[in-house]
Amino acid sequence: MSGPLLTVKASAQTTPSGNPLPSWNDGAPKQAILDFVRATTDTASPNHVPPEDRIAVFDQDGTLWVEHPMYTQVMYCLERVPAVTAGKPALKDVEPFKTVLSGDREAIAKLSMRDLEEILAATLTGMSVDEFDAEAKQWLETARHPRWKRPYTELVYQPMLEVLRFLRDNGYKTYIVTGGGQDFVRVYAEQVYGIPPEQVIGSAGGTKYGYGNDGKPFLTKEPKLILNDNDAGKPEGIHLMVGRRPYAAFGNSTGDREMLEWTGAGAGARLKMLVLHDDDAREYAYGPAQGLPDSKVGTFTSALYDEAKKDGWSVISMKNDWKRIFAFQ
Template structure:
C-alpha cells in the first residue's frame, strides 16, 4: 500500500511518541529511589515516624473511611521546644533581657526594681522567683512604646546579631531539622500549617516565615495591645502599648485556635504542659486525629528535661499522652539529627 507523505509523517510521529513513552515508563520502573523518596529523612524508622506517615496516608486517601477534605487538614505546632530549642531560657525571654540591658541607661530605677534588677545582675534565681508575672512586666516594658514596624526591625536586628551561648550560632539556627521536614511533608499533602505558641506574635512574625515556611497570617501567639495613631508626619501608625491583650498558652491555645483559625486541627504537636489543652482540643474532634509530643531526651546533642524543668515542663501532658496513646517522639532515639547544620 502506497502511503502519502503526510501519512508517513504521522506514522513516524506516532512511533516516536510511543518510544518516548516506553522509555519514560522504563525509567520510572527502574528508578525505585524516585518512587520511594523518604519525606522524613532525618527521622529514624521507628514508631513515631510510622504513626505520622500512616496518619497522613489515611486522611489523604480519597476512598479511605478516614479521608479528610483539604480545607479541614489543619495542623498546629507549638514553637518553643517543638520547632526550635528553648533552653536555657525561651528565646523571646533572652531577647527581652537583652532589651532591658539596652534600655537600662534610660531607666535608672531598674537598678533597684525587680524583675529588672535580676536581669541586670544576671540573677537567675530572682528571675525564676519572679515567675510569669515578672516576665510579663519585662515584656510590657521592652515591647512597647514604638510602632509595630519599629519593633519588627528591632527583632530582625537581634535575630541577625545575637548568638546562643552554647552553640555560638544565631538562635534561629536552632530550629529542628526533623520538624522542618514534617512541616514540608504535611504541606505537600494538602495540610495548612500553623504556629500556635505562647511566644509573642509580633516577635515571631518578622522571622518565622523564613525559618519555617509559615507566613505571618498563619501564626497564633500571645499579643500586646496596639493603638492606631496618626504620626507627626500625618501618616497612620500602629503603636505597641504596655498592655497584654491575649496569652496564647495552656487553655489559651484552643481559644486562640478558635479565634484566629476558626477550624479545629486534626493534627497537633507540642512538647510541654503548656500544649496540653491544644492536644486535648485537637483529639476531641470527630474522625481521625493525631497528637504528638517532642520529648527532650538528648542531653548530648540538645538537652534532656521533662517533669522537673523550669522551662518546658512536661508532666501532665506526658501522663495524658500515655493514657490516650499520643505519639511521643524521643529526640535521642527517633531523630538522626537535631539541627540543620548537623547534616554533613
C-alpha cells in the same frame, strides 16, 4: 482552589519512593505521621479530609526549636534592657532593670514572675509595630545561643522542618500556636519555618491606632494582653484565629495539653504528638516525665505522659526517633 492543591498532591504522589522524613529513625512516631498523611489525603480512605480542612498546628518553643536554658524571647527581653534603659536613664537604678544590667546571672535567674512581666512590658510594648519588628530582626541576626554559639534561628529541629514540609506538600496549612509573643515569632517564621505571619498564633497584646506628626497612621504595641496562648488559651486562640479544628497537633509540654485534646476530640484520623527532651548529649534532657530532670521551662509532667499513653498520642523520643537534631550537624 482545586487547581493549585491538585498540583501539590500530584507532586507528592509522583515521588512515592522518596523519603519525606530522612532525619527520622524508623519507629512508631515516624510511622504515625506517614499513616496519618496517607489516611487523610488518599481519596479512597474513609478518613479522607478535604484540602480546605487540612489544618496542622505546632507549638514552637521546645517543639520546633530549642527552649533551654531559657525561652529565646525571654533572652531577647533581657538583652534589650540596656537599649531601653539607655533611652530612659531613670530606669537604670530601678529594679528589676538594675539587676538585669548588673549581668549577675544568679541574681537574674532569681527574678520573680512579676519582675519578668515588668521587663517584658518595657521591651515588648510602647513602640510602633514597625519599630519592634526592626529591633527584633536586628537582635536575631546578632544574638548567639550560649551553648552552640549560633543564631537562635539555626537551632530549629531538622526532623520537624521535614514534618512541616511533608504536611504542606500534602495540602496541609501549617500554623504555629505558641505561648511566645505573636509579633516576635512573626518576625522570622516565614524565613525559618516557611510559615507566613497570618499563620502564626501566639500570645498577643493589643495595639493602638494613632497618627504621627506627619499625619501618617501607625500602630503602637500596648501592654494589654488580648490572648494568653498557653494551656486552654491554645484551643481558644485557634478558634479565634482559624475557626476550624486542627487535624494534627504537635507540642512538648503541659501547655499543649488542651490543644492536643481539642484536636483529638474531632472525628476521623487526628495526629497528636509530643516531643520528649531525653537527649542530654545532643540537646537537653528534662521532664519530669519518665524520670527525667524537672524543669520550669517546657515542663513535661508524668500526668501529661499518662494522658498521652491513655489517649493514643505519640511521644517522640528525641534520643531514639531523631537521626539528627539540627541541620548544621
